[in-house]
Amino acid sequence: MMKAAILAAGDSTRMRPLSAYVPKHLLPVAGKPLLHHTLRALAEAGIEETLIIYGYRGLQLKENIDAHNWGDMNISYIEQEERKGTAHAASYARDFAGDDDILVMNGDVLVGSGSFPTLIEYHKKSDAKMTLSVVSMDDPRAYGIVVEEEGQVVNIIEKPSSEELVSSLVNVGVYVAGSELWDAIEKTDVSSRGEYEITDSIRILIKEEGVDACRLPSWWKDIGKPWDLLVANKLLLEETEGQIAGYLEKGAVIQGKVIIEKGATIRAGAYLKGPVYVSTGCVVGPNCYIRPHTYLSPGVKVGNAVEVKNSVIMANSSIGHLSYVGDSVIGRNVNFGAGTITANLRHDDKSVWTTVKGQRMDSGRRKLGAIIGDNVKTGIGTSLAPGVVLNEDSRTGMGVIVDHDVRAGELLIAEQPQQTLKRGQ
DSSP: OOEEEEEEOOOOGGGTTTTSSSOGGGOEETTEEHHHHHHHHHHHTTOOEEEEEEOTTHHHHHHHHHTSOOTTOEEEEEEOOSOOOHHHHHHTTHHHHTTSOEEEEETTEEEOTTHHHHHHHHHHHSOOSEEEEEEEOSOOTTSEEEEEETTEEEEEEESOOTTTOOOOEEEEEEEEEOTHHHHHHHTOOOOTTSSOOHHHHHHHHHHTTOEEEEEOSSOEEEOOSTTHHHHHHHHHHHTOOOEEOSEEOTTOEEESSEEEOTTOEEOTTOEEESSEEEOTTOEEOSSOEEOSSEEEOTTOEEOTTOEEESOEEOTTOEEOSSOEEESOEEOTTOEEOTTOEEOOBOTTOOOOEEEETTEEEEOOOSBOOOEEOTTOEEOTTOEEOTTOEEOTTOEEOTTOEEOSOBOTTOEEOOOOOOOOOOTTO
8 A cells, every 4th residue: 555745835925915814725726625636546546544744734724635535545634833844844754654655746746637547556566665756847946956867867967058958858856765764864964955855865765776766658847937837727727628517508608628516507608618616605707707827716707898818816806897807817806997907928938937935027927917816906998017916905096007916915906197177177
């Protein structure tokens, strides 16, 4: 019997403002929180016991997971009270694993169907002390590359320079390891970042010629920045099949793979082009257009003359009427005033810049709309520039052009000179 340990203790700071009130592992895509997708896949792979190593907003995470049925898989928890790195987090699973092999993975990683069974079976057939999963990427420079010879790993290089770019294989962050892992973690020194890194522990095992590489049969995505939710949502929706259990008024049009949960209502004149996911409690329409790769979380309202494209809209948010939402991630309990528009494309056709942890950075995306935190309200006629961030609990007045980020709790208004004239002047 294989066990699994999920490292989910991070502070989620790079996912702000979306993670201001919820751990990023519970942010939703394609019908479920991120961690639910992983747990379902582990259960389907035959994992019977899973340990979640938690930290930030741990009680919230535990209550959410415990409220669901995971079949034959038992889930337990342990808190990483001090965040000392991934190797330190993994060490919390030592007693849980005992002398058996264990699957260890980063909690902010999603993999496609068939990945866990492939990795587990590969490790069982090998003599390796550890098997790490890899995928090939056209441009792996932002990740840790894996150098292997005939299946055996000979090096891991974090964020390689052009001269070091000797492999296209990327370390996915999902491993199966024997008890030798715990000894390697004990030997691991503190990194330059002041943390105990699991990649350093893996390097110790590599020197002992004990690490194999398994190429995953499907896609992989790490969720480190808000727009990664858009990519994950698209990948997961592409794997779904359409299913209509909600109520459709006469005149609603459904095209392609569309999931409409029981309790959702699609009103006349709504046009949904899949893959699209509409959750329970949603009201869509009348007279709106929901384009591919859109996920509407429970209780979302999309009203008259609204277009939504390639976006994730979280629970109980309302896009009432006369609005456009494109390539955007919108938090919970958000209300768009009439005529709110998210621009998602620069005139010069260059990639969109945005803000992560207070630093401006290139998203690498040609199209990116707005990143909007929980409880945000926009006034009528608000226009949002590509890549702007509206932090949690912020507001905009009516007619505002938002070309910079709005800080948490702030109100952004537009001043305009006004003059009253008598008729005939």
